[in-house]
Amino acid sequence: MSEEEQARTTTARQPRHAALGLSPERLQVMYRQMVLARALDRRMWVLNRQGKAPFVISGQGHEAAQVGAAAALRPGVDWLAPYYRDLAFCIAMGMTAREFMLGVYARAADPASGGRQMPSHFGLSRARIITTSSTVSTQVPHAAGIAYAAKTRGLDEVAVASLGEGSTSKGDWHEALNFAGVHRLPLVCLVQDNDYAISVPHRLQMSVDSVADRARGYGMVGTTVDGGDVLAVHEAMKEAVQRARSGQGPTLIDAKVARFTSHSSDDDQRRYRPQEELEAMLRRDPLERFRNYLLDETVLTDESDELMQQGCTQEVEEAVQEAQAAPEPDPADLGRHVFAQRLDSSVSGDGVGDDTWQSRR
Amino acid sequence: MSEEEQARTTTARQPRHAALGLSPERLQVMYRQMVLARALDRRMWVLNRQGKAPFVISGQGHEAAQVGAAAALRPGVDWLAPYYRDLAFCIAMGMTAREFMLGVYARAADPASGGRQMPSHFGLSRARIITTSSTVSTQVPHAAGIAYAAKTRGLDEVAVASLGEGSTSKGDWHEALNFAGVHRLPLVCLVQDNDYAISVPHRLQMSVDSVADRARGYGMVGTTVDGGDVLAVHEAMKEAVQRARSGQGPTLIDAKVARFTSHSSDDDQRRYRPQEELEAMLRRDPLERFRNYLLDETVLTDESDELMQQGCTQEVEEAVQEAQAAPEPDPADLGRHVFAQRLDSSVSGDGVGDDTWQSRR
Amino acid sequence: MAVKTLIEGVREALTEEMERDDRVWVLGEDVGKKGGVFLATEGIYSRFGEARVLDTPLAESCIVGVAIGAALNGLIPVAEIQFADFIHPAFDQIVSEAARIRYRSNGDYSCPIVVRAPFGGGVHGGLYHSQSVEAFYAHVPGLKVVIPSTPEDAKGLLKAAIRDPDPVMFFEHKKAYRLIKGEVPDGEYVTPIGTAAVRRQGTNVTCVAWGLMVHHCLEAAEAVAPEGISVEVIDLRTLQPLDRETILRSVEKTARAMVVHEDNLTGGFGAEVAAIIADKGFEHLDAPVTRVAGPDVPAMPFNHPQEEAFLPNPEKIAAAMRRLAAY
């Protein structure tokens, strides 16, 4: 702690982060995770415009919620069942910029899927980020199953399921939360409510302002937090994780966030969102907000910030270079990993369609 | 009203039924519906033991909830998406004893399915009872769709979805209630909570005592009622129907009932329910309870009751006779009603399996 | 007649049917203001309003279930599933409910709904935006399964589907949406469900396909024509009910048959077509019944080389035609 800080803490209020047990060093790490995620995200859009990344789906505006939440977890111990906006979350759990970019380029070395999935379909066993599909909400029962296994095996592990507010309308979400409630599982469900599911507004998605209102019906605690405030999310998540680890069951957190970009590179949100709404939203950047807090608290200076930004930019550039140069997946590998053992009898049929494939196996 | 009754009303409290606007005549009708349903139900078990009804699933113990609810509806106007325990409900909506018994015997004239479905898989367009499958909870989105159509077409109609507490764990239930909440549909969801889903007890099904706790999360009103008290259920339902008809949206009612019989004729509840629990439950017969109320209120006398019981027994016997004598479905009709028009090209294949069928078309 | 894209055919059918009959109701994710992720419903929201074009919550089972209920109470719902890949959560409502409403009620109720979904790959959709799902539904009695391959058919068949008294699964190949252009007749017409179209006459080989593959087969047929191989290309258009007569008549003439689909081989609908030919057309056959299909991997990868390797294309199809003709 700087002298100034110490002075402030002793003479006046305790800073919010200190009350949460977050050291300045920890804050810097968190901030860097947000900066890196944002930089990767923006770079991805550039690659898209350059025709190098055919598909982009973005987490810009969600970073505070994700990094705030991740800071309450133990990477490599706790589990994340993420969704496609969780770039910052995954970075905070241990995914590297390089690993992400290999996915953006759909390279053979992409650790999430070997280039089989669209970018941002995360998965990394090393970091206990489970493999995810595009089909929303399917990961929530998976997280419940992970939590059940942890509980029944006596492991001190927490599972986090992360998804958008629209995805809570799916049956799988309900079924999983009900299950988690019944068994008081060490599960946290983090809903990132950005007011839209592609173009469908909140009012057509649910009749309550906060999906956390549903927690009670599952016998669990529900909280609504400002997802643009990294410390607020952290606080909610910390409590939830404590609850989970002490056998008090699951928590549902609704973090209100902003979707800065269109849903994906295939969308144009100006078609269905009013201009004023977009402008107002962009003024509430969670990254700015955290920076201002850190500057205020002198955890960051303009210089250290500049340095960090540069570091991130460089990390991103290196990742891009590496990914760009990395080899594409081999068509001969199309048939790999269908099963643990290759089964000749499962390879059947005629025509060049699968001859090509068969011939190389 | 009898003199005694009038005296009582004027001198003392207003009877509960009067406060609800139920005339003694109406009460007698309701009571008779319960008696008839119970008689049909018991008879069905006898037929099962006689080897005449291969499958029985029962509503005994649920009658008060069903008849209380039905009394708030307008048969032929409002819709019921029922489930297999809703014998009394369907009777109250206009299904006859004969129609029911034709289903028990799986006769060709069974109006629900022409003997294609198991008994108690209700359906009767005349009474706006929709056709139902065995797959639980699937009828809840149907009820929501009916309510949506009513609303959008400007029709003054209410849709009721009825199901067991176990069935609320299904995704379809959540998806439908969410939809109904968003559009403030004229829908009532009546959950008949009998504490078990086959053998699975309430504590393993959900973590809350009443599923009505979930109403708030769908932006709707939720009520928990004693489902053994026909008037209590009626009151809750009446309010819900008023709400629906006045554009104030859906209601979720949790009626606590008792499952007197095993889940079905394929089950033996003594395998998983303690003897004391069963005994205690059987002492709380909703039919007894209503009879006692009616006797107390002199809406019924022992003599009129006796007469009514006899009338119902006779009605049941006639239904049994008729059903017994009715012709079985014709195997030649196996292929009818797959589509509106028969499609020759959909009839394909070899072997006697479908030759039999084809030859008779 | 004007040249239009396949998706324009879809859009015109929806618009005209909504004009014609105010019971027709469009529902699905993003079908409203956005006009659908492929813009199939573009302009429909502004024309007909929210009451008739509903952006639903993100819940496929609910979309189909609500459509069924609405149909029971007098509407004619046309549900859009955003991608065929996301139709699986609605499987139960489609298979156990929609397909059986009429049968299980012995004709007391019916279920006139249409479920539209874009399917197929070749657009960098990856594992979850590329699937073919027609085989699942063509196996389910009580459902009709329609897959148009031309703009004219997209319009005419969708109109027929909306007017059909029974549930119709209507699958639109997403790569064909803008790639495939063709004449669309002016004025009102309806293309009956249940008849295949012979897209190219031929005498040596019968080639059966649907959706985008029809066009690949036509291209392959042209490629082998100079070699003296005359291929008859049949566009099934509707898989259920299946026009067996057109298939068998062709096989009788050519004595050689192949089926092409994008879906993975094993248990694909090509198996059914091949099985019918091997049974009812056996006496005419001079060669093995051949299938060209996607390989048996869970789905089509996102990366270009493996996507390419997965997909049947004119070259692969032409090679199979040559092998078959030479047998």
Place this chain on the structure above:
Amino acid sequence: MAVKTLIEGVREALTEEMERDDRVWVLGEDVGKKGGVFLATEGIYSRFGEARVLDTPLAESCIVGVAIGAALNGLIPVAEIQFADFIHPAFDQIVSEAARIRYRSNGDYSCPIVVRAPFGGGVHGGLYHSQSVEAFYAHVPGLKVVIPSTPEDAKGLLKAAIRDPDPVMFFEHKKAYRLIKGEVPDGEYVTPIGTAAVRRQGTNVTCVAWGLMVHHCLEAAEAVAPEGISVEVIDLRTLQPLDRETILRSVEKTARAMVVHEDNLTGGFGAEVAAIIADKGFEHLDAPVTRVAGPDVPAMPFNHPQEEAFLPNPEKIAAAMRRLAAY
């Protein structure tokens, strides 16, 4: 060796595997105290307790989804779906999730789960307790599909399924549960997934079946034997991976092939078997490839006459054998 029922085979496999490996976890509706609606898990709850035998909420998608998650975190879940008819709500979790965990993660994750479900009719189950669903899953790469027809196989194959590193769909014919009795070897054994069994040797006709139909085919084969028709009956045992070699070797010998299944004809797995024979066995064939199957109606009615009319039985199968032999 002792004579046991098919369901005893299932129960023994579960018990032994749970003894052997404490990661094996049984979950489903009513699998606990009640022991399952067919008593497949009878006695297992009292032996292993609630932590290893869980009565789940009534939610099939959750059952499979939770099983997948538990498998990701070290358990070996054996999920029971109470009736195959109620597996549809879990379709997405099975098809888009379980089947693809390994493939989509490029081998980073795997999904060793078993999904058991009783299927089939002839027990007055009506439209929703009689269905055959194997064709849907045999079409999905990434899933293994196993259907035992004898008590010995029920035990040996279920043990193999539990030890398999990939998701296995394990379908048990509910009418066969107690009807089919047979010797079950003493002591530990495992029956490998992926090989068919020739249940009866023959020279005139190859008859391919699975589940209860195998027994009907054997009965039919006996019935036509005195007429000089020698039928070879093949029990597939596993539909995916499919033992094509055994099928084709038999057809080479008999030159006549038929497939029998209870599922409705169109798009049933019989189509795949017929298509393979029509392709790879074409040069040996002397007669049309024949299918005997349930008719194309949405499901099997409850009432006795129509249930009977629906079901393939030894008489119907024998008639088809005669027709085929006489071709």
